[in-house]
Amino acid sequence: MIYTVTLNPSIDYIVHLPTIQLGEVNRIQQDFKLPGGKGINVSRILNELEVENTALGFLGGFTGKYIEDWLEAENSKTHFTHVDEATRINVKIKSGLETEMNGPGPNIEPAVAEEFLKQFDGLDPENDIVVLAGSKPASLPDDYYQTIIRRLTDKGIPFLIDTTGEELKNALPYHPLLVKPNHHELAELFETTFETDEDILPYGKKLLEAGAQYAIISMAAKGAILFTPEGVYHGTVPKGVLKNSVGSGDSMIAGFVGTYTKTHDPLEAFKVSIACGSATAFADDLAKREEIDALVKQVTISQL
Ligand SMILES: Nc1ncnc2c1ncn2[C@@H]1O[C@H](COP(=O)(O)OP(=O)(O)OP(=O)(O)O)[C@@H](O)[C@H]1O
Numbered sequence: 001m002i003y004t005v006t007l008n009p010s011i012d013y014i015v016h017l018p019t020i021q022l023g024e025v026n027r028i029q030q031d032f033k034l035p036g037g038k039g040i041n042v043s044r045i046l047n048e049l050e051v052e053n054t055a056l057g058f059l060g061g062f063t064g065k066y067i068e069d070w071l072e073a074e075n076s077k078t079h080f081t082h083v084d085e086a087t088r089i090n091v092k093i094k095s096g097l098e099t100e101m102n103g104p105g106p107n108i109e110p111a112v113a114e115e116f117l118k119q120f121d122g123l124d125p126e127n128d129i130v131v132l133a134g135s136k137p138a139s140l141p142d143d144y145y146q147t148i149i150r151r152l153t154d155k156g157i158p159f160l161i162d163t164t165g166e167e168l169k170n171a172l173p174y175h176p177l178l179v180k181p182n183h184h185e186l187a188e189l190f191e192t193t194f195e196t197d198e199d200i201l202p203y204g205k206k207l208l209e210a211g212a213q214y215a216i217i218s219m220a221a222k223g224a225i226l227f228t229p230e231g232v233y234h235g236t237v238p239k240g241v242l243k244n245s246v247g248s249g250d251s252m253i254a255g256f257v258g259t260y261t262k263t264h265d266p267l268e269a270f271k272v273s274i275a276c277g278s279a280t281a282f283a284d285d286l287a288k289r290e291e292i293d294a295l296v297k298q299v300t301i302s303q304l
């Protein structure tokens with residue numbers, strides 16, 4: 001079973017408007033209120049791929065209920081921990097540029113945070129894998145991800161992590177199956193800048209040297225690079241009209257873990273991962289199965 005962990009879910013309020021003027025009343029042309037948070041997005045794509053999974057995390061208030069009802073209507077398997085304060089609403093403004101405003105998230109009492117950790121104790125290292133994705137509410141301890149990772153790896157339970165900065169750096173020595181920073185996040189991690197794709201290569205390799213089993217560096221419409229112990233590969237992205245890239249990185253994670261756990265073939269998993277990312281970028285909500293299937297054929301992988 002794949003378990004996804006979203007410590008800080010959200011309703012994503014996606015608004016389309018031709019221009020935005022600060023200090024004025026702006027009229028929205030079209031809006032969407034979608035369940036969000038990185039792990040939840042991973043779960044929704046895994047469901048499309050018909051890969052069994054359970055979504056874990058903290059939900060609270062009317063916003064939490066909205067998300068839970070949505071996932072229930074989709075027949076998602078969930079086991080959320082309920083908190084008193086309402087889950088956040090993240091605003092995604094589409095007006096030419098994509099601007100995001102992500103909330104800090106609810107307060108989580110220390111006893112609830114402690115209780116949450118216990119559910120990892122029953123997992124089976126042979127059959128289970130955990131996807132940790134997204135930010136954590138400020139009220140959780142700074143080392144909360146580290147605590148989860150130690151709890152998992154002490155028992156040999158494999159995990160993936162999609163986060164940034166120190167949290168990502170600190171996770172690498174525990175050998176995550178996959179990390180997937182985009183090229184901006186990778187540059188920030190190593191306090192550098194990239195002019196060309198070539199510049200990325202030594203830094204992607206550093207992720208593996210530091211402990212990651214696989215690393216994907218995504219570059220939006222410019223494709224993605226997969227680092228494996230055997231070699232480095234470039235994947236092209238399919239052509240299409242960008243509608244809403246929110247969740248495209250999460251869709252990549254789902255495509256990779258969903259395929260890899262079935263096939264143990266990192267290149268096939270990379271191909272599906274890119275198709276999932278692009279299919280989501282070309283949709284208002286996350287990708288649907290038929291959209292993913294249509295794009296897989298368009299992805300070309302070549303060794304660098
Ligand atoms: N304009 C685009 N055209 C085609 N595919 C795209 C486009 N933008 C994103 N994608 C797809 O989504 C994947 C992830 O995009 P990106 O590199 O922006 O990751 P990310 O920053 O983690 O995503 P996000 O934070 O928006 O979820 C890309 O590898 C690609 O497959």
Ligand SMILES: O=P(O)(O)OC[C@@]1(O)O[C@H](CO)[C@@H](O)[C@@H]1O
Pocket residue numbers: 008010012035036037038041090100102133134135136246247248249250
């Ligand atoms: O604030 P975080 O946890 O870093 O990111 C949250 C978020 O932007 O990530 C998802 C897209 O990847 C959205 O559904 C959600 O709003």
